[in-house]
Amino acid sequence: MSALLPVDEARARILAGLTPLTSETVRLADALGRTLSKPLAARRTQPPWDCSAMDGYALRAADAAAPGATLRVVGESAAGRGYAGRLGSGEAARIFTGAPVPDGADAILLQEDASRGGDLVTFSEAATAGRHIRRAGLDFSAGEILLEAGRRLGARDLALGAALGHGEVEASRKPRVAILATGDELVAAGEIPGPDQIVASNAFAIAGVVTAEGGEPIDLGIAPDDHRTIVSAVERAIAAEADVLVTLGGASVGDHDLIQPALKEAGVQLDFWRIAMRPGKPMMAGRRGAMLALGLPGNPVSSIVCALLFLAPALRKLTGRSDVEPVLMRAKLGRDMPANDHRDDYMRSALTYDSEGFAVATAFERQDSSMLRPLAGAECLLIRPAHAAVGKIGEPCRIMGLPHPL
């Protein structure tokens, strides 16, 4: 039996074979979750001019150096309609939040500190030059790059992109991911299983991971344990120009584990099979031309953990993301852990916080890779490296978060 590949090496080999996809123009309104292929520079300066941060009066600070100054109101500057003239000595202009500071003015006094009588206004506070004024370019200046290529656009980035003066962005096209479930025992969700059958569940999670990582799932349905049918399903993925093919099940060594020969017959060159991890040991990876093929194990938890550890980074690389690798965080062990064998463990765990706010990961008692209930209830995966010694409660450990919507 061939040696099991370490997790990091398996991921590195998958990623090494991938190059970012081509880009396309996307309307900013449709760009949530898309990854920039070109940096986004400011087309304008924000704020474009010195503007008021408050509702009140614009004036020369020297005219109200002490409380009690009275000035003559000569006009008004509102957001969208500034004061056209220049303020002279002894003059003030009514001003509102976001409005341009009139030429000649260098301070704002709040309307709460002013009493108005006709054209005259008297201030109960002294003015300070620059007070309550937002300088031109406070946020950004034309030409500055604010969003780098490789950034996945979030809601806040869309607002920034609009403020920079962009209505569209150049983003990676969405990777197309064909998903094929295999097994005579499987029926589609919502159908009633026959004798010896169960409901196929894994593809829902895999498609969810694909969507969450900015890809487009293509559902190839369920193939029975039949070599020809599986080969022709793989050929459908190729015909659909999938960037990635994910198969589910049939990855192990049983008589009905047909994926490896089917992939080979369809022209996929296998790179590796079997990884030193639990769950997910029988995973395989290969390529056919530009298409990555991932053969995930059938056990639900195994397939989903493999998708998080290998498929998600692959999609991030394909979309040109700058953050490709899974983020591992530190936590404390919530309970004693036994020494580990030769496989990294990714254990379904609760995540809580101690009285000092430190993260505490407590592995669930049952870690069976067939069980979806603890996986759905898990808040993180606690990573126990291969050959880890006995771990005591409170000792440091590594975790991978399972943030919504994953």
Ligand SMILES: Nc1nc2c(c(=O)[nH]1)N[C@H]1C(S)=C(S)[C@@H](COP(=O)(O)OP(=O)(O)OC[C@H]3O[C@@H](n4cnc5c(N)ncnc54)[C@H](O)[C@@H]3O)O[C@H]1N2
């Ligand atoms: N003699 C050995 N047996 C097994 C080994 C081994 O090394 N030697 N490895 C075990 C490990 S670890 C895993 S993981 C499983 C994975 O096996 P397969 O990838 O071949 O998966 P299947 O046999 O097709 O299915 C396993 C299990 O999962 C259910 N399944 C499959 N597809 C789906 C789906 N789309 N939705 C829901 N459930 C699915 C299937 O009915 C089986 O119950 O092999 C061990 N055996």
Ligand code: MOO
């Ligand atoms: O790797 Mo299997 O995924 O341990 O059940």
